[in-house]
Amino acid sequence: MSIISISNLSKTYATGFSALKNINLDIRAGEIFALLGPNGAGKTTLIGTICGLVMPSTGTVTVGGHDNIKDYRAARSMIGLVPQELHTDAWESPWSTASFSRGLFGKPANPALIEKILKDLSLWDKRKSQIITLSGGMKRRVMIAKALAHEPQILFLDEPTAGVDVELRKAMWDVVRELRAAGVTIILTTHYIEEAEEMADRVGVINNGEIMLVEDKATLMQKLGRKQLKLHLQDKLSALPAALAAHHLELSADGSELVYTYDTKGERTGITTLLNDLGAAGVRFNDLNTTQSSLEDIFVNLVHRQ
Ligand SMILES: Nc1ncnc2c1ncn2[C@@H]1O[C@H](COP(=O)(O)OP(=O)(O)OP(=O)(O)O)[C@@H](O)[C@H]1O
Ligand SMILES: [Mg+2]
The missing domain is CATH 3.30.70 (Alpha-Beta Plaits)
Structure with missing residues (x-):
């Protein structure tokens, strides 16, 4: 069963640049889908379009059956987004940022859940620190905590491990695996191909705004084994x-x-x-x-x- 359905999606920016060209892609409920592609391939544009942040030029996207433009709120509330560019409230703390984000989606306060998320991401000690005082890797984890606070069924991670050290990267993947086990669908982009090899159920390759390949990892591994x-x-x-x-x-x-x-x-x-x-x-x-x-x-x- 697919949880995201993308049909004939194109995006031409105001500059006239065509960043997505007739994308057709279904994301299966509960899978980890890794989107690979070189710089400028269109990964962030595609994620932005699915999340309703970038207006498509043609085509449609449904999220859990909801049209992501006509039924934006319903579609968006199913999604947690960890953007590639970090933009956090510098003066807020991890605790208040995550709690506030949950409120924005209309969910009742749940301190036990926020505590678990911050602990899973090794941010508990820093829960009261101003975000501006945290390191880059910590800020990235705050973005993840914020994205998870409203218990989304779908999580987008746009280069979540860029600039994160090896140990923390492993810890982050444990969190992702745990979410997957709880039924969350995960779409991630990464430049670390071995990360896709290790984590993904399916892999998609995008280049110049076109999907070049979508394949089960098991099938890819068969090819790898040759x-x-x-x-x-x-x-x-x-x-x-x-x-x-x-x-x-x-x-x-x-x-x-x-x-x-x-x-x-x-x-x-x-x-x-x-x-x-x-x-x-x-x-x-x-x-x-x-x-x-x-x-x-x-x-x-x-x-x-x-
Ligand atoms: N707002 C914009 N206006 C015009 N062109 C844009 C805009 N945003 C992105 N682009 C262009 O669209 C193309 C795809 O960009 P995008 O950010 O989606 O790539 P990406 O695959 O995420 O790359 P990276 O791996 O570097 O993050 C690039 O050529 C980029 O310059
Ligand atoms: Mg990008």
């Missing part, structure tokens, strides 16, 4: 010897290289038999190397193909 063994042949082959047909090898166009693709997670890779059969067929090679595709490769290929 490795290639390349054998550089001593003598070029004009065709694959029949005796090697069972190995599903690929011969490069110029006949100088044999490529064997295998699954690193498989019980057996088949490399030993392959090498034996190559020897028996009289195929000799003078060099070999293995390569493994990563999400990063997939990402870079997609983005550079344009």
